[in-house]
Each structure stands twice: as C-alpha cells, then as structure tokens.
Amino acid sequence: MDDAKFIDIEGVEMVFHTRKGVFHALREINLKVGKGEFITLIGHSGCGKSTLLNLIAGLTRPTEGVLLCANREIAGPSPERAVVFQNHSLLPWLTCYENIHLGVERVFGKTETPAQLRERTMRALALVGLTAAESKRPHEISGGMKQRVGIARALAMEPKVLLMDEPFGALDALTRAHLQDELLKIVAATQSTVVMVTHDVDEAVLLSDRIVMLTNGPAATIGEIVDVQLEHPRDRVALAQDARYAEYRSAVLEFLYRKQAHPAKEAA
Amino acid sequence: MNAMLQPESVLPEAVDEAVAAASATALAGTVTSVGAEAETSATPAARRPRQPLAANTAARTRQQVSALALKVVAPLLGAALLVLLWQIITIKNSSFPTPLATWHEAVTLFSDPFYRNSPNDQGIGWNILASLQRVAVGFGLAALVGIPLGFLIGRVPFVGSMVGPMISLLKPVSPLAWLPIGLLVFKSANPAAIWSIFICSIWPMIINTAVGVQRVPQDYMNVARVLNLSEWKVLTKILLPSALPYILTGVRLSIGTAWLVIVAAEMLTGGVGIGFWVWDEWNNLNVPHIIIAIVAIGVVGLLLEQALVALARAFSYEQVAN
Numbered sequence: 001m002d003d004a005k006f007i008d009i010e011g012v013e014m015v016f017h018t019r020k021g022v023f024h025a026l027r028e029i030n031l032k033v034g035k036g037e038f039i040t041l042i043g044h045s046g047c048g049k050s051t052l053l054n055l056i057a058g059l060t061r062p063t064e065g066v067l068l069c070a071n072r073e074i075a076g077p078s079p080e081r082a083v084v085f086q087n088h089s090l091l092p093w094l095t096c097y098e099n100i101h102l103g104v105e106r107v108f109g110k111t112e113t114p115a116q117l118r119e120r121t122m123r124a125l126a127l128v129g130l131t132a133a134e135s136k137r138p139h140e141i142s143g144g145m146k147q148r149v150g151i152a153r154a155l156a157m158e159p160k161v162l163l164m165d166e167p168f169g170a171l172d173a174l175t176r177a178h179l180q181d182e183l184l185k186i187v188a189a190t191q192s193t194v195v196m197v198t199h200d201v202d203e204a205v206l207l208s209d210r211i212v213m214l215t216n217g218p219a220a221t222i223g224e225i226v227d228v229q230l231e232h233p234r235d236r237v238a239l240a241q242d243a244r245y246a247e248y249r250s251a252v253l254e255f256l257y258r259k260q261a262h263p264a265k266e267a268a
Numbered sequence: 269m270n271a272m273l274q275p276e277s278v279l280p281e282a283v284d285e286a287v288a289a290a291s292a293t294a295l296a297g298t299v300t301s302v303g304a305e306a307e308t309s310a311t312p313a314a315r316r317p318r319q320p321l322a323a324n325t326a327a328r329t330r331q332q333v334s335a336l337a338l339k340v341v342a343p344l345l346g347a348a349l350l351v352l353l354w355q356i357i358t359i360k361n362s363s364f365p366t367p368l369a370t371w372h373e374a375v376t377l378f379s380d381p382f383y384r385n386s387p388n389d390q391g392i393g394w395n396i397l398a399s400l401q402r403v404a405v406g407f408g409l410a411a412l413v414g415i416p417l418g419f420l421i422g423r424v425p426f427v428g429s430m431v432g433p434m435i436s437l438l439k440p441v442s443p444l445a446w447l448p449i450g451l452l453v454f455k456s457a458n459p460a461a462i463w464s465i466f467i468c469s470i471w472p473m474i475i476n477t478a479v480g481v482q483r484v485p486q487d488y489m490n491v492a493r494v495l496n497l498s499e500w501k502v503l504t505k506i507l508l509p510s511a512l513p514y515i516l517t518g519v520r521l522s523i524g525t526a527w528l529v530i531v532a533a534e535m536l537t538g539g540v541g542i543g544f545w546v547w548d549e550w551n552n553l554n555v556p557h558i559i560i561a562i563v564a565i566g567v568v569g570l571l572l573e574q575a576l577v578a579l580a581r582a583f584s585y586e587q588v589a590n
Contacts, residue, residue: 059490077493089487093509102505103495157495 005068006193007033007056007161012065014051024219025051029065031212031222038187038194040204042252043214043223044260049197050086050165052214056195057083057163069161079107082154084164088146090138096149097134100124103157124156125149127186144175148182155186162187164196168203177236180206188232201256205248206236213255223260226251365556373556388548390540392561396568398540402458403526406465410522414470415515418477419507428478435474443468443529447536457537464533469522476521480514481507516580523576527569542568 014026025048033039041049054060055067058077067074069081077083082103090099101121108117125131128148133141138149147167154162167183168176180203187194198204204211211226228248230239239245351367358366365373381393421428443464450460484507492502534543542565549557 057494059493077490077496079494079496081494083490083494085487085490087487089491091488091491091506091509094505102497102501106495106497106501 003035005032006035006037006070007031007195008066008068008071009056010066010068012052012055012062012067014048014055014060015063025217026055027219027221029221033193033195035193036191038207038209039196039212040208040210041195041197041212041214042199042201042204042256043220044216044256045199047214047217047220049199049214053083053163053165053195053197056161057081059083079103079157080159081161081163082157082159084147084150084154084162084167086165086167086169088138088150090146090149090153092138095135095137096125096130096141096152097121099138099149100153100156103153107157120156124152127155128152128182142175144171144179147171148179151179151183151186155190155192158190160193162192162194164194166197166199169199176200176203181236183207184232184234201249201252204252205230205245206234206239211248211252213252213260216260224251224255363555365559370556370559374560377557377560387540392542392545392564395540395542395545396564399530399534399542400568402462402534402541403465403523403530406462406530407469407523407526409462410466410469410526411473411519413466414473414518414522415477418474418515418518419481419503419511421474422478422481422511423507435471439471439475443525444532444536447533457539461530461533461537461541464529465526468529469526472521472525473515473518476514476518477511480511480518483514484510513580513584516576516583520573520576520580523572524569527565527572531565 009029009031012026012029013024016023016025029052031039041052043049051060055062056069056074058074058081074081090096091102094102101117104117104120104124108120112120122131122134125134128151130141130145130148130152133145133149138146141149147170151164151167154164168179171179184207186192196207205228208228211228213223213225214220215223226248230242230244230248354367358364377392381391383391384394417431421431446467447460447464450463451457454460454463488506488510492506497505530541531543531546534541535547538544538547542561546558546561549555549561
C-alpha cells in the first residue's frame with residue numbers, strides 16, 4: 001500500500017440539487033493525504049469544508065470524481081473512518097460509557113470477549129480523562145466533556161482515519177487549548193491519520209502537518225496548501241515566540257483575508 | 269415527511285400547561301394588582317423604603333396567599349358554583365335530583381361497590397372494572413399492532429406511502445361505526461366492544477410513532493451510519509429512545525379516546541360495564557345514578573390520563589443542549 005496517498009481524492013465535484021436550484025459546492029478537488037498525516041481544512045464559512053469532510057466520511061457521495069481510502073473506494077460510512085461531529089452527537093439516553101461502548105461493540109464485538117470490550121471502552125474514557133464520568137449522561141457533563149466523549153467514541157474504534165468537523169468550535173478558549181494539547185498527545189500515541197475542519201488559524205498551525213485552504217464558494221476548490229514543518233511534540237507557549245510559527249500563521253491569514261476576502265465583504 | 273401523517277397533537281400537555289400558566293398569571297395579576305392598590309391606599313409610599321424588611325415579608329405573605337387562592341380556593345369556588353347552579357335547576361325542574369339527594373345515593377352506592385346479586389345487578393365497582401378490562405384488552409392489542417406498524421411506516425417510506433392514505437381515510441370514522449363489523453365477525457357483544465376500542469386506539473399510536481421515528485434527528489442517524497450499526501441496534505439504541513416521547517403521547521391520546529368510546533360501545537352491546545350501567549339506570553329512570561356514573565367515568569378517565577403522564581415523564585430523556 002502506498003502510504004503517501006492513504007486517502008486519495010481525485011477530481012471530486014459536488015453539486016447539490018436544492019429547492020432553490022442547483023448549487024455547485026466543490027469543484028476539482030484533488031488531494032492526497034499520507035498515512036499518519038494531520039491535515040486541517042480551513043476556509044470561510046460556506047466554502048464547503050464540511051462537505052468535503054462528509055465526502056471522506058462517506059456520508060455523502062460525490063457528483064463526480066473518486067475518493068479512495070487505502071486504495072479502496074469510499075462507498076459509504078464506515079467505522080474505519082470515525083467522525084467527531086461538530087455538535088458531539090452523543091446519544092442523550094445513553095451514559096458516556098454506553099455511548100463509547102456502542103461503537104466498540106460494533107467493531108470488536110465479534111472477535112473479543114465482553115471483558116475485553118469493557119476494557120477498551122474504559123481505556124478510551126481514561127484517554128480523554130473522563131473515567132469519573134463513566135456513568136453520567138451527556139446532559140450531566142459540560143460541553144468540553146461531551147466533546148471529549150465524542151473524541152473517545154471515535155478513537156475507541158481504532159479507526160484508520162479520524163475525521164473531525166470543528167470539534168472544538170463550541171468551546172471556550174481555555175478548554176479548547178487543553179483539548180488541542182490532548183489531541184496532539186493522543187494522535188502522537190496512536191499514529192492516526194487525521195482530517196480536521198477548522199476556522200481557527202492558530203489551531204490549524206498548531207495541529208497540522210499541512211493546512212489545506214479552500215477558496216470561497218460557490219464552486220470552492222483548494223486554493224493553497226501550507227506545509228507546516230514544525231517538529232513534534234509542539235508546545236504552544238514556545239511556538240508563540242517561534243518565527244516560523246508566525247510565518248505560517250501569516251501565510252494562512254494572508255490567504256484568508258487578502259486573497260480570499262470574506263464573501264460578505266466582497267459583496268459590500 | 270408524509271403530509272398525511274401529521275401528529276394529532278404531539279405534546280398536548282405542553283399546550284395545556286401553557287394555557288394553564290397563562291390563565292394562572294392572568295388571575296395572579298388581578299389578585300396582586302388588587303393587593304397593591306389596597307396597600308398604596310393604606311400606607312403612604314414615602315414610608316416604604318424605611319421598612320424594606322417588613323414590606324418584603326408582607327409581599328411574600330401576599331404571594332403565598334394568592335398562590336393558595338389559586339390552587340385551593342378557586343377550584344373549590346368553581347365546584348360550589350356548579351352545585352349552586354345544579355340546585356337552581358332542581359328547583360325549576362322537579363324530575364332532576366337535588367345535589368344532596370345525589371350525595372346520599374352516592375354514599376350508599378359506594379359503601380358496597382362490589383356486590384353481585386345477579387348478572388344484571390352488580391355493584392358499580394364491578395361495572396367500572398369490567399369496562400376497564402375491555403379497554404385494557406382492546407388498547408393492549410392496538411399497542412401491539414399500532415406501535416410496530418408506526419415504526420415500519422416511519423422507517424420505510426414505501427410502507428408509509430402505501431398505508432398513509434388508508435389511515436387518513438379511516439381515522440375520522442367513528443369507532444362505533446365499526447361495531448357492526450365486530451358483531452358480524454365475532455358474533456358476540458364483548459369482542460365487538462373490544463374491537464371498537466382497538467380501532468379507536470390504534471390510529472394515534474400509529475401516527476405518533478411514525479412521526480416520532482421520522483423526526484429522529486439526522487445527527488443521531490449519522491452516528492448510526494458512521495458506527496455502521498445493525499438495523500436492530502438502530503431500532504433499540506436510537507429510534508426507540510428518540511421516538512419514545514412521541515409514542516407515549518400517542519398512547520395517552522389513545523387511552524383517552526378508548527375510555528370515551530367504551531361507554532358508548534357498552535350502551536349498544538349491553539352486559540356488565542359502566543356504559544351499560546348508565547343505560548340501565550336511564551331505563552329505570554334513576555337519574556341520581558346517572559349523575560354519579562358521569563362523575564365516576566370522569567374520575568377514572570382523569571386517573572388514566574394522569575398515570576400515563578407520569579409514565580411519559582419517567583421515560584422521557586433530558587434534551588441535551590450543545
């Protein structure tokens with residue numbers, strides 16, 4: 001298997017047929033993601049970042065083009081490509097443990113004993129530091145904790161690819177920083193391939209190996225790709241003084257606010 | 269969503285509560301404003317700031333009094349007015365029993381509710397239990413058929429389109445219109461009455477279940493798709509818990525209708541039962557018993573409704589805000 005194109009997106013076009021008419025969301029998307037690589041998708045709202053993520057997840061099918069994962073066509077959603085949803089999407093009638101166990105049971109239920117499944121679930125909870133919240137229901141825990149359970153649910157399935165749709169978008173700055181650090185540790189430990197949608201420039205530079213920047217919609221496509229060559233592990237405090245960090249950051253800002261000024265500003 | 273499968277009333281208790289709350293505030297508003305006027309005229313406004321504590325306590329007491337007035341005094345007053353109206357009617361119309369005479373009848377009737385003299389002369393308790401039993405059987409069968417059918421309609425659009433028009437056509441038909449069919453098929457009065465209950469209880473359960481299943485948030489369905497859950501897991505872990513509040517609303521609407529229909533059905537089929545008992549007492553021209561039966565039917569209906577509201581509360585999960 002070719003590790004350099006673990007996820008291979010070729011000539012993808014996405015057209016939605018809505019009541020208001022035809023909407024061309026994405027055009028000519030070509031992207032190769034290496035195994036173990038951390039990619040962020042960034043762009044203004046409405047540019048189709050989430051659409052692209054859903055395509056990789058298999059939740060929607062492209063109008064044209066092909067998406068491959070490990071040389072196999074992505075024909076539908078699969079636990080191999082776990083999704084951390086923007087709004088966490090935990091099932092409110094299940095406890096944190098049960099929410100995670102649901103996925104674990106589906107993936108490993110046929111080959112492992114109940115005790116092993118339980119251990120996997122508990123390990124996932126421990127990974128995000130929520131062992132104490134095992135038997136709590138989602139409405140009893142904070143937003144940051146819910147998002148962590150969502151991440152644990154995805155990680156517990158040992159996916160080949162972790163897809164995250166603005167996972168920290170709804171959180172306060174401190175919780176967000178904390179979870180970003182934890183995510184970096186987890187990804188380093190599990191060697192996961194990650195594709196993450198974000199609209200936070202600092203988050204993109206801090207976490208990614210490459211930042212994929214999308215042009216404004218409609219018919220958005222990949223504008224530029226920034227190769228972030230900062231060594232791991234990354235420390236946010238040290239990086240704040242790093243000249244390269246500032247350079248990457250301004251490259252993204254330059255793209256977002258000069259080359260692709262916000263559509264609302266263009267109209268004004 | 270299929271336009272024919274609109275819920276009759278998805279969460280009627282919410283509406284009821286809203287109406288009750290609105291009328292409560294309106295009433296409370298009048299009570300407090302009257303109190304405030306009285307206070308302003310009694311004590312000069314300038315003196316108030318000097319005694320904030322006393323004023324606070326007074327205000328709190330006033331609030332408690334008005335709450336008490338709303339919860340206890342108002343309903344009692346309503347009941348008293350009804351009895352008064354009744355008394356006035358009996359003065360004008362001598363064939364109508366007075367409230368006092370009816371009360372005495374009720375005391376004798378309920379002092380021995382479970383006697384059995386002959387198949388046609390049994391205590392009111394037996395009659396109510398017989399009706400409840402019919403409702404339970406008819407309603408239980410309707411739940412057994414209606415809830416799974418609702419799931420199927422909600423989950424499989426083809427089935428929804430297949431039976432949707434039929435349900436829309438049959439739903440407005442009075443359950444009593446089905447009674448002759450029941451008599452024809454079962455050749456006996458009791459199953460025919462149960463059949464009517466079955467028919468009238470099944471529609472709200474089918475429709476509410478179907479709507480509940482159709483309204484499962486897409487987020488949860490996406491989770492099911494990404495986890496690649498089996499259809500059984502989707503049903504038990506996602507569809508059922510998510511649709512449960514809707515299903516219980518359907519159940520509640522059904523039991524209300526079933527209790528309405530059983531009285532009418534029993535009047536037609538005869539036998540033991542509160543409906544037939546009312547008809548029998550009418551033939552005996554025993555009007556106090558009819559009035560007592562009306563109140564008893566109301567009380568049983570209220571208890572059934574309350575029991576299901578409590579059930580719905582126990583089974584509804586807390587919504588999660590992001």
